[in-house]
Amino acid sequence: MIINRSRYMTQSIAKFLIWMGALSTIAVMILILFQILKEGLPVLHLRFFLDSPKNMGREGGIFSTLIGTMALTGVAIFFGAPLGVGTAVFLREFTRESKISRVIRFGTDCLAGVPSIIFGLFGFVFFVIQLNMGWSILSGGLTLAAMILPTVISTSEESIRAIPPSYREVSYSLGGTKWQTITRVVLPSALPGIFTGILLSIGRSIGETAAVILTAGSSLVMPTSLFSPIRTMSVHFYILAREGISMEMAYGTGAALILLVLMINMMAQWLINRYIRHRT
Amino acid sequence: MPVKEKIIEKIFFLIALSSITILALITFFIFEEGLPLILKIGPKAFLLGERWIPSKGSFGIFPMIASSFWVTFGALLLGIPLGLACTIFLAELIPPSIGILLRPAIQLLAAIPSVIYGFWGLIVLVPLIQNYLGGPGLSILAGSLVLSFMILPTIITISEDSLKSLPPSYKAGALALGATHWQTIWRVLIPAARSGIVASIILGMGRAIGETMAMIMILGNAVKMPTSFLDSARTLTTNIGIEMGYASGDHRQALFATGIVLFFIIMGLNTLAIFLSRRSVH
Amino acid sequence: MSQGSKIVIKDFNFYYGAVQALRNINLPIQPNQIFTIFGPARSGKTTLLKSLNRLTDLIFGTNHTGSIFLDGTDIYDSKVDLTHLRRRIGIVFDLPTPLPMSIFDNIAYGPKLSRTNRRNRLNEIVEKALRSAALWEEVKDRLHGSALRLSGGQQQRLCIARILALEPEVLLLDEPCSGLDPISTTSIEETLFQLKKDYTIILAPHNIQQASRVADRAGFFLNGELVEEGPVYQIFTKPRDKRTEDYVTGKFG
Numbered sequence: 068m069i070i071n072r073s074r075y076m077t078q079s080i081a082k083f084l085i086w087m088g089a090l091s092t093i094a095v096m097i098l099i100l101f102q103i104l105k106e107g108l109p110v111l112h113l114r115f116f117l118d119s120p121k122n123m124g125r126e127g128g129i130f131s132t133l134i135g136t137m138a139l140t141g142v143a144i145f146f147g148a149p150l151g152v153g154t155a156v157f158l159r160e161f162t163r164e165s166k167i168s169r170v171i172r173f174g175t176d177c178l179a180g181v182p183s184i185i186f187g188l189f190g191f192v193f194f195v196i197q198l199n200m201g202w203s204i205l206s207g208g209l210t211l212a213a214m215i216l217p218t219v220i221s222t223s224e225e226s227i228r229a230i231p232p233s234y235r236e237v238s239y240s241l242g243g244t245k246w247q248t249i250t251r252v253v254l255p256s257a258l259p260g261i262f263t264g265i266l267l268s269i270g271r272s273i274g275e276t277a278a279v280i281l282t283a284g285s286s287l288v289m290p291t292s293l294f295s296p297i298r299t300m301s302v303h304f305y306i307l308a309r310e311g312i313s314m315e316m317a318y319g320t321g322a323a324l325i326l327l328v329l330m331i332n333m334m335a336q337w338l339i340n341r342y343i344r345h346r347t
Numbered sequence: 348m349p350v351k352e353k354i355i356e357k358i359f360f361l362i363a364l365s366s367i368t369i370l371a372l373i374t375f376f377i378f379e380e381g382l383p384l385i386l387k388i389g390p391k392a393f394l395l396g397e398r399w400i401p402s403k404g405s406f407g408i409f410p411m412i413a414s415s416f417w418v419t420f421g422a423l424l425l426g427i428p429l430g431l432a433c434t435i436f437l438a439e440l441i442p443p444s445i446g447i448l449l450r451p452a453i454q455l456l457a458a459i460p461s462v463i464y465g466f467w468g469l470i471v472l473v474p475l476i477q478n479y480l481g482g483p484g485l486s487i488l489a490g491s492l493v494l495s496f497m498i499l500p501t502i503i504t505i506s507e508d509s510l511k512s513l514p515p516s517y518k519a520g521a522l523a524l525g526a527t528h529w530q531t532i533w534r535v536l537i538p539a540a541r542s543g544i545v546a547s548i549i550l551g552m553g554r555a556i557g558e559t560m561a562m563i564m565i566l567g568n569a570v571k572m573p574t575s576f577l578d579s580a581r582t583l584t585t586n587i588g589i590e591m592g593y594a595s596g597d598h599r600q601a602l603f604a605t606g607i608v609l610f611f612i613i614m615g616l617n618t619l620a621i622f623l624s625r626r627s628v629h
Numbered sequence: 630m631s632q633g634s635k636i637v638i639k640d641f642n643f644y645y646g647a648v649q650a651l652r653n654i655n656l657p658i659q660p661n662q663i664f665t666i667f668g669p670a671r672s673g674k675t676t677l678l679k680s681l682n683r684l685t686d687l688i689f690g691t692n693h694t695g696s697i698f699l700d701g702t703d704i705y706d707s708k709v710d711l712t713h714l715r716r717r718i719g720i721v722f723d724l725p726t727p728l729p730m731s732i733f734d735n736i737a738y739g740p741k742l743s744r745t746n747r748r749n750r751l752n753e754i755v756e757k758a759l760r761s762a763a764l765w766e767e768v769k770d771r772l773h774g775s776a777l778r779l780s781g782g783q784q785q786r787l788c789i790a791r792i793l794a795l796e797p798e799v800l801l802l803d804e805p806c807s808g809l810d811p812i813s814t815t816s817i818e819e820t821l822f823q824l825k826k827d828y829t830i831i832l833a834p835h836n837i838q839q840a841s842r843v844a845d846r847a848g849f850f851l852n853g854e855l856v857e858e859g860p861v862y863q864i865f866t867k868p869r870d871k872r873t874e875d876y877v878t879g880k881f882g
């Protein structure tokens with residue numbers, strides 16, 4: 068009896084602690100959002116988004132950094148998505164589990180763990196210096212493309228794996244070539260999953276700072292071409308806060324960043340839910 | 348037709364080599380830029396030297412290596428129990444009403460940019476520490492606290508996967524033998540999933556060591572050997588992040604050399620984690 | 630080689646890695662007949678059907694020896710155009726396999742792969758295929774609705790229509806009624822009867838009754854071997870081999 072009681076005692080204490088852990092995680096999450104949004108939301112007028120920063124960001128808005136963020140993310144997805152989806156297609160449709168697929172998976176897993184500052188160093192020597200692209204949208208975008216590659220690969224591979232093998236068999240049995248089977252059956256069926264991966268990558272690109280500041284620079288001038296340097300919202304936020312340029316503007320930019328990331332994340336989540344519900 | 352198929356396959360093969368190519372390029376360029384300096388001043392002076400004075404040509408990164416480990420250790424101290432609690436909660440205890448909150452909360456923790464974490468640490472944690480615990484506030488403690496939340500998603504998603512991939516018979520068997528739910532979790536499920544859980548912790552550790560921007564904002568960046576959690580500190584990553592903007596010559600090479608050290612640590616951790624999670628699959 | 634055969638299988642062996650699934654098969658198949666291959670589970674029926682249009686090529690680590698001739702040409706010849714071969718020999722699987730698209734697009738999938746069919750030509754093809762598979766009346770008002778929402782029997786007839794849209798010469802049917810109710814089964818069997826005059830049909834039935842109902846000739850398979858082959862009435866009433874007799878009289882299987 069006594070032993071029994073102490074077993075249940077332990078269980079109650081343990082479960083209590085776990086509840087505390089889970090609840091405090093939620094609490095901290097909410098706290099982070101709340102404390103930044105509380106100060107930041109009042110700054111977010113339409114003008115804030117549509118005015119370019121003036122006086123190093125003390126006044127005006129964040130328009131040029133918004134453009135910079137979009138341009139950089141666009142370049143990253145433009146290069147990163149085809150490479151990532153292509154890799155996933157190769158791993159799933161062109162090869163069995165083999166030495167080469169293991170090497171590719173290992174490379175992808177390793178790349179996923181490389182810290183962004185290392186990507187920054189790499190992008191700086193390779194794109195900015197060696198390929199002479201300077202601090203630019205292109206250098207930054209290509210660096211980000213390398214960074215998001217593992218995410219795109221693993222989400223695409225996952226969703227291609229989930230396609231019933233019979234779809235392929237049917238396509239081949241109707242005289243489809245491999246290419247036709249991939250483009251007309253495999254990729255369309257995997258699209259929601261691939262799109263989720265791309266959304267997550269967009270989120271990551273928007274939030275990235277270390278790699279971007281070393282490869283795309285931090286110029287507040289409105290970009291005119293892919294070779295223009297730019298400042299993204301994250302970099303702008305970092306500079307405003309760290310150099311104490313304007314707390315008000317920092318809060319505003321931070322709130323805008325959070326909302327953006329929140330929106331993208333919710334879209335990805337919605338897709339995942341829909342997709343999973345569709346499957347089962 | 349088969350010729351066309353062959354060409355298509357070759358193209359996809361080349362695309363599939365992109366990630367490994369990028370990894371090779373990263374390795375090559377970091378080494379090309381950083382290695383000459385290490386060889387010039389000697390690996391020992393570089394790794395174990397305690398003075399970092401670029402203007403005088405002293406490039407010792409030992410304090411940064413030490414600080415990186417202090418900060419990471421601190422982050423794990425809080426991150427592991429919290430991560431495990433959330434994992435167990437999600438895999439075993441979850442009442443739907445809270446689950447609806449916790450899952451998105453963890454996904455959001457993963458999605459929030461690191462500069463936001465840094466900023467939050469700066470405006471909330473740093474003043475708290477300064478007021479209640481003393482010291483400069485910009486400190487290892489602040490950094491560790493922030494990091495422990497940043498690594499939560501890594502720890503939770505991977506260890507939850509390994510818990511969920513256990514055969515249901517484990518749980519049923521233990522419960523049938525009269526174990527309480529908690530005993531089943533603690534004595535059967537967690538040990539059975541341990542390689543996955545350890546892998547998740549190692550990956551979390553890699554994430555902590557590699558974090559840059561948030562740490563620049565809250566660590567205070569002083570180059571010195573840490574002696575207490577209330578000291579300010581400079582890690583390997585923040586060293587690169589702060590000085591890369593204006594460094595040139597030997598100084599820049601020294602930053603790349605710092606990158607080499609960081610890269611080695613991360614690759615070691617990655618390989619270990621990959622090895623462990625492979626094992627947990629079999 | 631038998632005169633007038635559409636397909637001749639000659640000394641054919643098939644292996645999944647180390648597992649031999651077909652042993653030295655020799656079998657001629659006449660056009661405009663329904664040939665049924667029956668036998669207990671794992672006797673190699675599916676393997677034979679998939680070998681006939683080389684879908685087995687998709688499975689990793691398979692091997693074969695011997696030949697299969699279609700109109701006198703070895704389909705395993707290296708010069709054979711696989712996509713062309715598979716259009717000439719269509720297959721319907723044991724479970725309905727609609728693609729996740731509309732009914733129309735399912736039927737048009739095959740035709741669209743080869744020619745640049747104009748839309749109105751496609752409309753014709755789709756309607757004709759659906760009519761031949763006795764599905765047109767049931768779906769003509771919802772051609773652009775998802776094929777996944779059809780009933781099991783309808784889906785299976787859709788799969789037959791999808792093949793017919795390619796105007797193949799040979800139809801392979803692998804237990805096409807295995808998941809279906811008796812009414813759907815009857816309607817598919819009637820469809821097969823209609824189709825027989827234009828096609829060579831090889832059917833793995835889902836039970837002996839079906840084989841005796843619809844087939845002209847039958848071959849009994851056991852452990853990858855073709856035990857015997859002949860007209861249906863002979864195979865089912867006076868089999869030459871003891872093993873066939875045991876199976877058709879229900880002693881095993």
Ligand SMILES: Nc1ncnc2c1ncn2[C@@H]1O[C@H](COP(=O)(O)OP(=O)(O)OP(=O)(O)O)[C@@H](O)[C@H]1O
Nearest residue numbers: 645648649650669670671672673674675676677688
């Ligand atoms: N993809 C595969 N890999 C390895 N072995 C296989 C594969 N498919 C079939 N086999 C083996 O080949 C043999 C013949 O199988 P097959 O599917 O052709 O038989 P079947 O007569 O169609 O059986 P059923 O009535 O169950 O459909 C079996 O021993 C089976 O285990």
Ligand SMILES: [Mg+2]
Nearest residue numbers: 674675676803
């Ligand atoms: Mg079969």
